[in-house]
Amino acid sequence: MIIGILGGGQLARMLALAGYPLGLQFILLDPSADACGIGLGEHLHGAYDDQQLLARLAEKADVVTYEFENVPADVATFLASHTRVYPNPKALAVAQDRLLEKNFLQHLDIPTPKFLPVTDLTELQQAMQEIPYPAILKSRTMGYDGKGQVLLKSARDLPDAWRKMHGVLAIVESFVPFQREVSIIAARSPSGEIAYYPLSENQHAGGILRVSECLANDHLQQRAEDYVTWLMEALDYVGVLALELFDVDGHLLANEFAPRVHNSGHWTIEGAETSQFENHLRAILDLPLGSTAPRGHAAMVNFIGGQPNTGQILAIDHAHLHLYGKVPRKGRKVGHATLRSDDSAQLDSALKKLVAVANSVDDS
Ligand code: AMP
Numbered sequence: 001m002i003i004g005i006l007g008g009g010q011l012a013r014m015l016a017l018a019g020y021p022l023g024l025q026f027i028l029l030d031p032s033a034d035a036c037g038i039g040l041g042e043h044l045h046g047a048y049d050d051q052q053l054l055a056r057l058a059e060k061a062d063v064v065t066y067e068f069e070n071v072p073a074d075v076a077t078f079l080a081s082h083t084r085v086y087p088n089p090k091a092l093a094v095a096q097d098r099l100l101e102k103n104f105l106q107h108l109d110i111p112t113p114k115f116l117p118v119t120d121l122t123e124l125q126q127a128m129q130e131i132p133y134p135a136i137l138k139s140r141t142m143g144y145d146g147k148g149q150v151l152l153k154s155a156r157d158l159p160d161a162w163r164k165m166h167g168v169l170a171i172v173e174s175f176v177p178f179q180r181e182v183s184i185i186a187a188r189s190p191s192g193e194i195a196y197y198p199l200s201e202n203q204h205a206g207g208i209l210r211v212s213e214c215l216a217n218d219h220l221q222q223r224a225e226d227y228v229t230w231l232m233e234a235l236d237y238v239g240v241l242a243l244e245l246f247d248v249d250g251h252l253l254a255n256e257f258a259p260r261v262h263n264s265g266h267w268t269i270e271g272a273e274t275s276q277f278e279n280h281l282r283a284i285l286d287l288p289l290g291s292t293a294p295r296g297h298a299a300m301v302n303f304i305g306g307q308p309n310t311g312q313i314l315a316i317d318h319a320h321l322h323l324y325g326k327v328p329r330k331g332r333k334v335g336h337a338t339l340r341s342d343d344s345a346q347l348d349s350a351l352k353k354l355v356a357v358a359n360s361v362d363d364s
Pocket of ligand 1: 018104136147173174175176177181204208244255256
């Protein structure tokens with residue numbers, strides 16, 4: 001079987017690494033000549049809306065999926081008229097626009113922070129009569145890792161904040177005083193079977209994920225599973241999806257969802273019976289889903305901006321290194337390490353060491 005992937009970055013790379021043992025082959029469409037996943041399959045080199053390349057992809061791939069959601073939605077629609085595309089184009093369209101996404105979540109009774117759409121400075125000023133400070137102004141599209149976001153502390157910030165948006169459509173939402181950020185990752189097959197991973201607790205800095213820890217038996221697991229079930233069923237979703245949530249005094253508020261494998265699920269590579277990457281492939285191929293049970297305690301630390309020293313990481317007990325083969329650049333994720341242990345104290349001690357190394361190479 002040949003899997004087509006829109007995007008050739010590290011998520012495509014890890015999907016391919018999970019797919020080789022299952023006898024799968026990969027064909028990746030990516031505009032970049034040096035995307036880090038392209039060595040793992042045939043590379044279609046060109047724009048995401050290049051009609052000839054899309055026709056080749058549709059012809060060659062048994063099923064097409066994405067590793068990043070900012071592919072034009074009509075590209076997914078075009079592909080879906082020629083081959084199987086999972087998740088379906090509707091999931092992509094909803095996830096790539098923060099306003100559609102938040103309206104969709106609210107329509108499903110999944111709580112979100114209070115938000116309002118904004119198209120100009122006057123609307124922003126009007127919206128801020130209803131939304132308390134502090135608040136966040138976010139571009140509706142092309143936002144990830146905190147990009148396209150401005151914190152609003154008072155009415156004085158509004159003109160400058162709006163200038164920074166460069167006229168794009170936006171939403172403004174209340175800044176949530178959360179105790180924790182968590183995410184739930186689940187895989188759904190075409191028949192509607194869903195497998196849920198334990199919640200991940202996620203630490204961000206500067207809008208970028210730094211550390212994720214697997215939370216076995218968290219008291220909010222069931223609530224999060226309910227929300228992700230409603231979302232997947234409403235979208236008739238196939239594949240892995242990640243729903244990011246804020247825990248505010250034991251209540252979950254949805255921030256956003258990613259229609260793909262997700263950085264907060266990288267701990268599943270060694271930390272779960274079946275990784276999120278393998279389960280995504282199983283789901284889109286309509287194969288039985290694998291167990292999502294954690295293998296003891298697990299965590300993940302991102303390396304951002306600089307390459308860690310391989311020997312130094314491998315000297316840390318329970319650490320498994322995953323480098324993406326990317327040239328380091330400020331704020332760029334170049335790899336991660338997964339930790340897995342049967343003993344929580346050992347995991348905590350290894351995590352501290354790993355975070356220290358990650359901080360020492362981090363330039364952001
Ligand atoms: P996003 O790009 O929406 O995932 O935002 C990146 C990060 O910014 C989140 O993971 C949070 O740490 C923070 N953030 C985003 N929206 C909010 C909010 N409404 N309240 C508090 N923090 C937020």
